[in-house]
Amino acid sequence: MSQTVLAEAPVEPAQPAPSLRRPRLPRWAPLGLAALAAALGTGVGLLAGLESRLQWGLMAALLYVVLTVTVAGAVEGARQARDRLATSVIWVCFLVAVVPLASLLWETVARGVQVLDGYFLTHSMNGVITMEPGGGIYHALIGTLEQVGLATLIAAPIGLLTAVYLVEYGTGRLAKAVTFFVDVMTGVPSIVAGLFVLSFWIIILDFGYSGFAGAMALAILMMPIVVRSTEEMLRLVPNELREASLALGVPKWKTILKVVLPTAVGGITTGVMLAVARVAGESAPVLLLVFGSAQINANPFEGAQSSLPYYIYEQWANGNAPSYDRAWAAALVLIAFVMILNLVARGIARWKAPKH
Known part of the structure; x- marks a missing residue:
């Protein structure tokens, strides 16, 4: 039997598989x-x-x-x-x-920083010639703190109660109407709020210019911010907490007071602080209602009173180098004030955040 020798076919070298990864640019x-x-x-x-x-x-x-x-x-x-x-x-x-x-x-x-020092923070412009260096913002700083504080006392409770109504009780046409007007107030220019208080408080009711008049205009600007921020925080509270409290026989008003609000207090406080920071630099209502004063007036309910935004406008309008320096220093103080409020709001939010 003859043996058949089969010639083996030449084996070609294996080709490397194409790489699926493309070269990448270096990190730098x-x-x-x-x-x-x-x-x-x-x-x-x-x-x-x-x-x-x-x-x-x-x-x-x-x-x-x-x-x-x-x-x-x-x-x-x-x-x-x-x-x-x-x-x-x-x-x-x-x-x-x-x-x-x-x-x-x-x-x-x-x-x-050219004129910002202890003297600038502790003296007013009473008796200071605007063309010469000197003077300070003590009277304007007091006015800003009092006006913003009064505005917060007016806007925070009203905004909080409005948000509670919208989240916990609001149904039907009234709730829709309140939501609509809150949205409208969010976009109202500050000058419109100042004109409203001017026409109603000063012209119709015949009250004089005062820090309280400016605080009412600032409160109008604060309310929609407080309502919206508080409303969002209340909606984040789990319904299970409400249902558990109601299942134990606790009335709804006490559930809101003892369960819902303490749970959302961090976010509510943050919203209020951000609203305060939002209105602290408003100048239009102050120009219309507070009227400005170079003297220290610690009574916001009587007489003209200054504030930091009005002080900046007043000094810049004088048109000389010392006034420009005072305006820049007051602007720096106002920025620091707003920055501190924002940092406090973030600190409260982190402090009151739920612990996992």
């Missing part, structure tokens, strides 16, 4: 592209004779987006390039929003 690539875009934007601005650094920054931002998409598309592929495009646009928008705020804060601090 965004920073490097940002530096390159900044250098190119500056160079283009200098060559084009543009004096505004804002224009340089806008060109650098545009070049950063273009360079990021181009390099990512060449190295990582079209899919990652689209992701890089979205990320770079978000960063550019963030910087466009932050840079003006940081510039404003820097300018206020740089100019405000």
